[in-house]
Amino acid sequence: MPSTARVMMVDDHPLFRKGLVQLISLEPKLELVGEACSGESALALVAECDPDIILLDLNMRGMDGLDTLRAMRAADVTARIVMLTVSDNNADVVACIRAGADGYLLKDMDPEEILDQILAATHGKLAISQRLTEILATALRKPDRTGADLLSTLTSRELEILQLIADGLSNKLIARELGISDATVKVHVKHLLKKLGMRSRVEAAVWMVNQKRNQGAH
Incomplete structure (x- = not known):
């Protein structure tokens, strides 16, 4: 920007x-x-x-x-x-x-x-x-499956991208960070949202930050 x-x-x-x-x-x-x-x-x-x-x-x-x-x-x-x-x-x-x-x-x-x-x-x-x-x-906690269960459905690349989304990076910055195209990032984001049952990247970011917080508490 x-x-x-x-x-x-x-x-x-x-x-x-x-x-x-x-x-x-x-x-x-x-x-x-x-x-x-x-x-x-x-x-x-x-x-x-x-x-x-x-x-x-x-x-x-x-x-x-x-x-x-x-x-x-x-x-x-x-x-x-x-x-x-x-x-x-x-x-x-x-x-x-x-x-x-x-x-x-x-x-x-x-x-x-x-x-x-x-x-x-x-x-x-x-x-x-x-x-x-x-x-x-x-509100975004998934009652039917644990966070670890949901995270295990992601590929290593999708998990990497999810962590960068949680850190507040835009698609453009994620693409630069990982050395891939914006379009590829968009595809990965679409897939990981579908796997997590979420509708937006902000929803995924908040959920991921909460997962990290929970892990830190154990």
Whole structure:
């Protein structure tokens, strides 16, 4: 990603957007390139703005954030999409991550922390409010099979890639790290998600981080 990340925000609260504009203006590594007040206008704006990262509110009138997220992913929007919302509802968090969100932040976080998490997301890291990490890890546990069982279904290359995803690397960086093409990484990611029964790389990353934590506890 370039030294300055292009940011687009989608939120139907003018006052919150104004505050976020001021917050982003304090960070030289971020550049605001577009604002949308609804899901519908966001879909029209995203092609025009070509952002690196999209900050998306969940509870919007009309087309909500989850529907907007799904529509963007269906339209092959490759920008990193981070939910920025007041909802810490378990089901909302899990639904957004499974629909392809790259992070989930709460509006009541400290402004500096929001900024830090946005910057982390621009570098391929999972941007998630600290108190939601455990919720997500718990929700993503597979009751029918243990983590070791699931990991044993992966090839050594798939396991290697999963560990790099958990470290926050993008497909491009994984390709560079392993000396293979982006397309090959994509194929491996698709296969490992299918084996793990997961729908997104972020879901797999959170699950893998949790596996490592569990192993460390033994």
